[in-house]
Structures are given as C-alpha cells and as structure tokens.
Amino acid sequence: MFATQALWFGTVSNETSVASNLRSFTISYTSLSLLLAVCWTGILSVYGSRGDRVLGTGSAEYRIVFDASLRLFGVFAILAFLFQVDFSRGYFIIAFPVGTVILLATRVLWRRWLNHRRRLGEYSARVLLVGSEVSVLHTAKQLAGQPQAGYRVIAACIPHGRTTQNLGETRVPVAGGVEDVAAVLRASGADTVVITSSDELSPERIRELSWSLEPGRQHLVVAPSLTDIGGPRIHTRPVAGLPLIHVETPRYEGFKRYQKRLFDVISSALLLLILSPVLLLIATTVRLSTEGPVFFLQERVGLNGSTFFMMKFRTMVPNAEALLKNLQNESRDSGNAVLFKMKDDPRITPIGKWLRRYSLDELPQLLNVLRGEMSLIGPRPPLQKEVDQYDSHVHRRFLMKPGITGLWQVSGRSDLSWDDSVRLDLYYVENWSMVGDLVILLKTARAVVGSSGAY
Structure with missing residues (x-):
C-alpha cells in the first residue's frame, strides 16, 4: 500500500487528502494506506488463509488469498461510491492487483521453504x-x-x-x-x-x-x-449423523469442452505466430546437420481411440525404427515393459539430443493442436502397440485428447515408471479443469528449463 502511495504521489509530504462530497471529512492517503493494510491483513486471517489445513499443499491457500483480497477492495469500492469519496483511481487500480500478486508470490516462496522443512520431518x-x-x-x-x-x-x-x-x-x-x-x-x-x-x-x-x-x-x-480424486469433486454432507462423502462423476461434454477447445485454438495459433522464427531456425538446423526429413510423423492414438499422425522435429537417425528391436530388451530391464525408454539412446543425433533436452522437438505438435487432433494439456499420446498392452481401465485416458504437455510432463517425464505414468494420466482425465490446465502450463516451463527426465 505504501509503495503504491509513494509511486503515485511521490514523497509523503507531497501527498493529497481523500475527501467526501457527502459528509465533511478528509483523510490523508498515509492514513488510508495504513487502514487498508490493517484491513487486508485482518481479512486474510478471517478467511483462514494461514490455517494449518491449507498451508503447504493444494490451491486452497492461493484461492483464499485472492478471494479475500477481491472482497476487501470490492467493499472499499462500494463504500467509496455510497459516501461519494473523492480519491485517486490510479492509486486504487495499482494497489489491488499489484498487492495481490505480491501476496501470492510471497506465499509461493514461503511454501517452497515449508515444503523443504517438511521433507526433513519438521512442521508436520x-x-x-x-x-x-x-x-x-x-x-x-x-x-x-x-x-x-x-x-x-x-x-x-x-x-x-x-x-x-x-x-x-x-x-x-x-x-x-x-x-x-x-x-x-x-x-x-x-x-x-x-x-x-x-x-x-x-x-x-x-x-x-x-x-x-x-x-x-x-x-x-x-x-x-478413495484415491486420485480431485478436491473440487468431493463434497462432504452430514446426513442423519453420517458424514456422507459425495464424489461427482467427471463430465467430458458441454461448455467445459468447448472452453478447452477455444483455449487450444487461440493459444496454439498465437504460439505458432510468435515462435515461427524459432521453428524456421530449428527446421534449417535439422535439415543441414543430418540426412533425412526435417519432420518425423508417427501414428498415435487420440480421442476415443482414433488415430492421427503426430508431428515432431526429427531427432533420430533415418533408420531409427529398424534399430529399435535390438534396444527394446534394455527398456524391459529398466522396469518398463510397455514404454520404450533409454537414457543414452544411440539413435539420437547430436542436435536431436539438444532438442529433446528442452522439448523443442515437440513444437510442431502445435499444428496438431490447431487441427483438433491434440490439446495443449492432456494425457501422453500413446502408440498403438502400447495401447494393445493396456489393461481395460487404462482406456479411460482416451476420453480426453492427448496433450503436448500434462501431469506426466511436469512430474518426471521419462523418469516415471509405467504405473506412475498411467496414474497421472488417469488422474488428469478424472479431475481436469481449466484452472488445473493453467497450473500445468506454468509448471511445464519449469520442467523444460530443468530438463529433468528428458531423453
């Protein structure tokens, strides 16, 4: 509050006063900043933003901080209108969003510290x-x-x-x-x-x-x-002295699906436009550095079991599929008999290894998203030979379009076991939401930069 005041009015000595046109009173902006800061701290306590049941995990803490801040400034705006208070709109417009963002950012930093201490067994x-x-x-x-x-x-x-x-x-x-x-x-x-x-x-x-x-x-x-059930789907209702837990069944139709598709179209189109110089540079580098085509097309299984050709920049030698059989035994020895994964795959080209490290080889999949074959966020797009080995319950992952990124991408990528990959995909399908998609997008940037599990 005081930073906004100093930014908008300069030094405290140069500040003006807030006056009411309905009642004869004035208050300095210093007093107003102090009042709002105290009320802001108080409403966060009233809404329980520091409760031990919301700190450290889940999104409830951030949602409470945002809701409490929004209500405080909503009440402030209503009171200012009712009492015809004449104050600087710029001061108000800057203080609310900037203050809320800083509050959320500090909560993120404190959560990282708390999570570290909890891994050591403290504060638990x-x-x-x-x-x-x-x-x-x-x-x-x-x-x-x-x-x-x-x-x-x-x-x-x-x-x-x-x-x-x-x-x-x-x-x-x-x-x-x-x-x-x-x-x-x-x-x-x-x-x-x-x-x-x-x-x-x-x-x-x-x-x-x-x-x-x-x-x-x-x-x-x-x-x-109950496991792998998202919080928004769970509602507790006491009936006749019994704490009944209602679990909503997931829905995959209607407005939410159209909302997701609209987000995919707009985001993929903008990303293709913004990243077009990068795409051109990568395509030129792949073409000049190794023999073979620039793009690698591979048939994958998508929504409702339909197939499509997923696009990637080629990162392997042209005869990579022919060399696969000799390498599959090593993948089975690593504990994953369904997905083929190898940290030091000899088929990967030098430029391909670098592209895979930062997931740049997957950028052409934005075209798959634009065409409606994939989504920005979703389950991992599997091969048909992987699908043939699925248990019956794993087929629920086809209720959603496969994604360029997803929970598997931000939770370890190729380091995950088969069971963990399935669990994360099914969790996403059962509990997906637009807010959850945005969180995954933010985590994807960190996962790509860290390049953990990328090979």
Whole structure:
C-alpha cells in the first residue's frame, strides 16, 4: 500500500487528502494506506488463509488469498461510491492487483521453504494410522510420497499387531493392535489419528476415540478408500449423523469442452505466430546437420481411440525404427515393459539430443493442436502397440485428447515408471479443469528449463 502511495504521489509530504462530497471529512492517503493494510491483513486471517489445513499443499491457500483480497477492495469500492469519496483511481487500480500478486508470490516462496522443512520431518503432524494392514500400508505409502502435505507417519495399529514388526516394506513400526490405540497415542506422542478402515472399529469405538482426544492438540482424520480424486469433486454432507462423502462423476461434454477447445485454438495459433522464427531456425538446423526429413510423423492414438499422425522435429537417425528391436530388451530391464525408454539412446543425433533436452522437438505438435487432433494439456499420446498392452481401465485416458504437455510432463517425464505414468494420466482425465490446465502450463516451463527426465 505504501509503495503504491509513494509511486503515485511521490514523497509523503507531497501527498493529497481523500475527501467526501457527502459528509465533511478528509483523510490523508498515509492514513488510508495504513487502514487498508490493517484491513487486508485482518481479512486474510478471517478467511483462514494461514490455517494449518491449507498451508503447504493444494490451491486452497492461493484461492483464499485472492478471494479475500477481491472482497476487501470490492467493499472499499462500494463504500467509496455510497459516501461519494473523492480519491485517486490510479492509486486504487495499482494497489489491488499489484498487492495481490505480491501476496501470492510471497506465499509461493514461503511454501517452497515449508515444503523443504517438511521433507526433513519438521512442521508436520505426527500421525498414528489405524485400520487393516492393507489400508494402513496403502495410506502410509501415499503420505510418504507427499511429505509436503505435512503428515508424518510415526506408528500404526493393525489387527493383531505385534510390536516387533514393521509395516510391510515401510519403516513404520507397528505399535499394537486396534484395541491399543489410546495407549499407543499416549506413548508415541502422536497428535493425529488417521483411521484408514473402520471394519476393525465399531462406530461407538470411533466416537469414544474422538472424545478421548485432547481438544486443539490432537485430531481425528478418517481416510476413505478413495484415491486420485480431485478436491473440487468431493463434497462432504452430514446426513442423519453420517458424514456422507459425495464424489461427482467427471463430465467430458458441454461448455467445459468447448472452453478447452477455444483455449487450444487461440493459444496454439498465437504460439505458432510468435515462435515461427524459432521453428524456421530449428527446421534449417535439422535439415543441414543430418540426412533425412526435417519432420518425423508417427501414428498415435487420440480421442476415443482414433488415430492421427503426430508431428515432431526429427531427432533420430533415418533408420531409427529398424534399430529399435535390438534396444527394446534394455527398456524391459529398466522396469518398463510397455514404454520404450533409454537414457543414452544411440539413435539420437547430436542436435536431436539438444532438442529433446528442452522439448523443442515437440513444437510442431502445435499444428496438431490447431487441427483438433491434440490439446495443449492432456494425457501422453500413446502408440498403438502400447495401447494393445493396456489393461481395460487404462482406456479411460482416451476420453480426453492427448496433450503436448500434462501431469506426466511436469512430474518426471521419462523418469516415471509405467504405473506412475498411467496414474497421472488417469488422474488428469478424472479431475481436469481449466484452472488445473493453467497450473500445468506454468509448471511445464519449469520442467523444460530443468530438463529433468528428458531423453
């Protein structure tokens, strides 16, 4: 606020005052800046932007900051109109967007710091898992893979649990059976009980357990048997004393699909126009540096199982397909029997290796997007021989057009295992949204610059 004031009016001594045409009062811009800064800080607290349940993971924190800021300045504008307050519009127009952007940027920086500390085990809830061995093991693996969420599992209680064993291949110690939860909670110092399955605990036992927790310090969490479901699709509704969880089924038609297509057409057309000098330079370099065509066309499987020819700049020797059979055994040895991946593929040309490192070989796919065969963001476009090896549930990825980038691109690219690639593609298809697409686009730039998993 004060930076905006100094930018708009210069030094404090040169500032003017805000006056009301309806009531006889004036207030200096210094006082107004102070008032707005205090109110801004206050409304962020009222909306819970610093709550431990929103910090560190998900988009709720950023959404709350934006919504609270928008409402504050909306109320300010309404009051200024009602009381006919005469103030500088430029001061107001600069302060709101710049201040909101800076708030969001600082939240991003603090989140990076918090995530780093949480990976070291700090600033995290100490979790005691309770349930069947299978459900507890699954939850422990999921939480271990997302330490930035702030849940650190320290012990588990499973039916007929022996205190001398660990939980599966994890390092989580089994501290006792489900009937020992209260004693284990006191002995372990855990502050959060996560119930992963309720077959071993009656409703009355769970209710008594919740009553035994220390208010404000110990918490009870129930983890349903749902995975890879996006937050906006989940709604909790208490009915007759039962906390019912409603999971909306994903929709792939109507306005959202037209909105995505419009975004694809406009974005791909603009990118092709802006990047045309780069495309021409890369095409010339590929043509002069190696023998063979500039572009590589390969049949891929797209929306609803239809096929199309995906365009890329050629990064391999012309007879790359003929050399593939001799290299496939090495890909299987690396733990991926469906996707062929090799870090030091001898078929890649020197210029091709550089193009792949920064994903520049994929720029011609903007033409596929413009023609409607692909989308900017979507599942990875597979080969037909890969599709032939799919399990039946993997075919759900064809409900969306394949994308130039996607969750697989920003989560490790070729370093991902087959199971992880499938999980990310299906998660995207089940939970896609325009806001999520924009987030993936922003993360793609960081992934490309970092060139992790690109080969």
